[in-house]
Amino acid sequence: MGSETPGKDPGAHVLRSTERKILLSAGAVLAGIAVAGRYRMLAGAAVGAAIAYGNFFLIRRILEKAFPGEGTIRKGFIVQYVLKFLGLVAVIYLVVRSGRFDAAGFLLGLSCLFLGILLEGLTRAFKT
Secondary structure, eight states: OTTOOTTSOTTHHHHHHHHHHHHHHHHHHHHHHHHTTOGGGHHHHHHHHHHHHHHHHHHHHHHHHHOOBTTBOOTTHHHHHHHHHHHHHHHHHHHHHHOOSOHHHHHHHHHHHHHHHHHHHHHHHHHO
């Protein structure tokens, strides 16, 4: 794969491509909500999409630091991953508990993570 940067993890471009697909999915979800005229859901969907993107961004950063190369795994990987997960649970709890955002819109926004990964998988499946 000629687009890889020397000295970088060869899987890093896949993760960045997946990030772009998550953003694309977020745009499609937000546009779909707007076209459907469900404006009350837009804020919740935007917050959910931002959390989904932020979660994947942090996963990518943690993985890039955990596997620097030469077959070694850094020891702080598990701690960072658990802290990220606990932070994610806390943020989702606070958003839902606040009641400021439409729950269905929020769930649609969170689904952008799944949709982005699905889109990346389908893209890679049809490239072969």
